[in-house]
Amino acid sequence: MLDQTKKFLRDQGYHYKKTYIRPLITPDNIYVFRFGKNNLNNRLIIRYGHGWTGRQRIKEIDLRLHKQKHPRIFKTERGLLKYLAGHLKQHEQKLEKIEDNKNNASS
Known part of the structure; x- marks a missing residue:
């Protein structure tokens, strides 16, 4: 599942960990x-x-990058x-700027 996404993440230098959840109610x-x-702080919920x-049919893909307030919802892997x-x-550049500002302020 999501073979293209896994390939994209590996090509960009990202590491990922996949876990499976089987809810009892739905x-x-x-x-x-x-x-x-460096840290596994972004997540996709499929x-x-x-x-x-x-x-298998994907119903919804929720993406929440680190420090985002609201998840982005997609219907397809292409989107x-x-x-x-x-x-x-x-997003990575924005996080690096924030970390640099924290390091400069603490110095």
Whole structure:
């Protein structure tokens, strides 16, 4: 599941960890991907189900990058990859500036 996303993360130098959750109340299955370069502080939550043929169907993908207030919700992996390609580098640069400001203030 999400082979293109895994390949994109590896190509960009990100590490990820995948965990599986099977909630008792809902029929959905959930994968949680935690990813990042140094810390696994970004996460993807993939809610999926199975069709009558047994094929996995993604219902919703929630993306929450580190320090974001609201998750970004996608219906397809293609939309997720388009967002990641445009925003991931900007987000990393913003976090580096914040860390630099903290280090300069404490010095």
